[in-house]
Amino acid sequence: QVQLVESGGGLVQSGGSLRLSCATSTSLSSFSVMAWYRSFPGKQRERVASIIDGGVLNYPDSMKGRFTISSDNAKNTIYLQMNSLKPEDTAVYFCKVVRLRDVYWGQGTQVTVSS
Numbered sequence: 681q682v683q684l685v686e687s688g689g690g691l692v693q694s695g696g697s698l699r700l701s702c703a704t705s706t707s708l709s710s711f712s713v714m715a716w717y718r719s720f721p722g723k724q725r726e727r728v729a730s731i732i733d734g735g736v737l738n739y740p741d742s743m744k745g746r747f748t749i750s751s752d753n754a755k756n757t758i759y760l761q762m763n764s765l766k767p768e769d770t771a772v773y774f775c776k777v778v779r780l781r782d783v784y785w786g787q788g789t790q791v792t793v794s795s
Contacts, residue, residue: 682706682784684775689789696765696793702758702775702786708751709734713778716749716760718771719788725774729760765793 683705692698700716708714715730729749730738737749748761758775770793775786 682777682779682782684777684784684786686773686775686786686789689773689791691792691794692765694765694767694793694795697761697763698765698791700760700762700773700775700789700791702760704756704758704777706756706779708753708756708758710779711777712780713776714749714751714758715776716747716758717774717776718769718791719774720771728773731758762791765791767793767795769793 685703686700688698688700713730713732716728717725718728719725727740728743729747731749731751732738746764750759770791772788772790774788777784
């Protein structure tokens with residue numbers, strides 16, 4: 681079983697920045713996928729950023745430019761740097777990892793961007 685704990689969410693003004701953290705209970709090297717998603721009320725979660733096979737960064741076109749995913753193997757932590765935040769970025773942000781055929785999600789952290 682893998683435990684994921686997100687932190688770093690909160691309230692920020694439009695144009696501001698936040699860095700989310702996802703602390704894992706297992707070495708990052710065991711994951712084939714590490715990713716951040718976000719969820720809006722009544723909508724399906726959408727992918728924000730991914731790290732594939734330990735090093736390949738991938739972003740949906742709509743997320744390129746303002747969001748950066750990274751990881752720190754020594755701290756077993758995955759990060760999401762978010763810049764130039766907009767009110768429409770307000771959502772619950774989730775960390776997700778894949779190990780072999782198992783998928784694990786964190787509990788989510790709320791990000792609220794005020795106009």
